[in-house]
Amino acid sequence: MFTGLVEDMGRVARADRRGEATLYEITPHAIDADELSLGDSIAVDGVCLTVTLKEPRRFQVLAGPETLSRTTLGQVRPGMMVNLERALRPSDRLGGHIVSGHVDSVGEICAKRTIGPALDIQIRAHRDVLRYVVEKGSIAIDGISLTVNRVDDYSFAVALIPHTLEKTTLGGKGHGAKVNLEVDIIGKYVEKLVKEQLAGRMGGAVP
Numbered sequence: 001m002f003t004g005l006v007e008d009m010g011r012v013a014r015a016d017r018r019g020e021a022t023l024y025e026i027t028p029h030a031i032d033a034d035e036l037s038l039g040d041s042i043a044v045d046g047v048c049l050t051v052t053l054k055e056p057r058r059f060q061v062l063a064g065p066e067t068l069s070r071t072t073l074g075q076v077r078p079g080m081m082v083n084l085e086r087a088l089r090p091s092d093r094l095g096g097h098i099v100s101g102h103v104d105s106v107g108e109i110c111a112k113r114t115i116g117p118a119l120d121i122q123i124r125a126h127r128d129v130l131r132y133v134v135e136k137g138s139i140a141i142d143g144i145s146l147t148v149n150r151v152d153d154y155s156f157a158v159a160l161i162p163h164t165l166e167k168t169t170l171g172g173k174g175h176g177a178k179v180n181l182e183v184d185i186i187g188k189y190v191e192k193l194v195k196e197q198l199a200g201r202m203g204g205a206v207p
Contacts, residue, residue, distance in 0.1 A: 001098065001099070001101075002048070002085050002096075002099040002101055002143070003085070003097070003098075004046075004138075004140045005085065005095050006083045006084065007031055007084055007086060008028050008030040008083075008084040008085075009081045009167070009169060010026040010027055010029065010044075010081065010084045011026065011027045011029075011080070011082075012024055012025070012076055012080050013025045013058060015077055018062065020068075021068070022062070023052075024049075024060065024061050024062075024063065024073075024076065025059070025060045026058065026059060026061070026084070027057060027058045028057075028058075031084060033054050033055070033057055033058055033059045034054070036054050036059050037051065037054075038054065040086070041087040042059075042084060042085070043083070043084065043085040043086075043099070043143045044073070044084060044143075045071070045072060045073065045142045045143055045169075045180055046083065046140050047063070047071050047101060047180060048101025049063060049067075049101075050062070070105075070106070071103045071106065071180050072106055072142075072179065072180050081169050083142050083143045083144060083168050083169055083170075096145030098184070098185060099140045099143070099145060099182060100185060101143075103180045104181055104182050104183050105126050105128065105129045105181050106178050106179065107124060107125040107141070107178070108125075108177070108178055109122070109123055109124075109176065109177045109179065110123065110124040110155060110175065111157075112174075112175065115159065117162050118159045119165060120157055120160075121158055121159075121170070122155050122157040123156055123157070123179060123181070129181055130153070130155075130156065132188065133148055133151050134148065134151065135149070135151055136148060137184055138184045139182070139183055139184065140180075140181070140182040140183075141158065141179050141180070141181060142168070142179050143180070144170055146158040146159075146164075
């Protein structure tokens with residue numbers, strides 16, 4: 001479980017194919033790799049992965065074929081920067097929103113514009129994702145907890161404040177760049193419960 005408050009940006013030192021999987025070696029900047037343990041969960045660009053090896057100042061994670069096919073990790077190459085967040089501890093403040101690290105879909109940046117000190121980013125997304133996106137609701141983009149400012153039938157927009165621009169990779173991505181999207185899981189639970197109640201009343205499945 002994560003909060004969507006990115007702790008660090010790490011540099012990908014290696015991205016080695018291992019059959020249908022890919023092993024990533026990442027060098028964090030602020031996170032002390034020595035504090036990680038084998039088996040720890042860590043979000044890499046919003047994707048929950050497991051630490052499989054750790055060494056001084058670096059760690060490794062392995063992404064399987066399902067993860068590679070449903071996220072942007074398959075496009076990650078050595079030298080690229082990725083957003084990092086360690087798993088939430090019970091004593092931590094939940095400053096963002098509940099993020100599982102299970103990416104729902106990949107979106108595409110379709111517009112960017114500067115508004116004062118902030119950067120407005122519009123992201124094109126599949127309708128299966130947009131059904132859960134609401135104005136002033138939360139969404140995780142590359143593991144970053146952000147507030148939706150606008151939403152239409154094909155896209156939604158968020159604003160990146162200077163701190164987010166400085167501490168994450170999102171502001172540096174250009175038009176057409178792919179990003180990982182995870183919607184607020186609360187919306188999924190509400191939808192499922194409502195469907196079950198309606199199906200019970202109507203005596204059948206509700207689409």
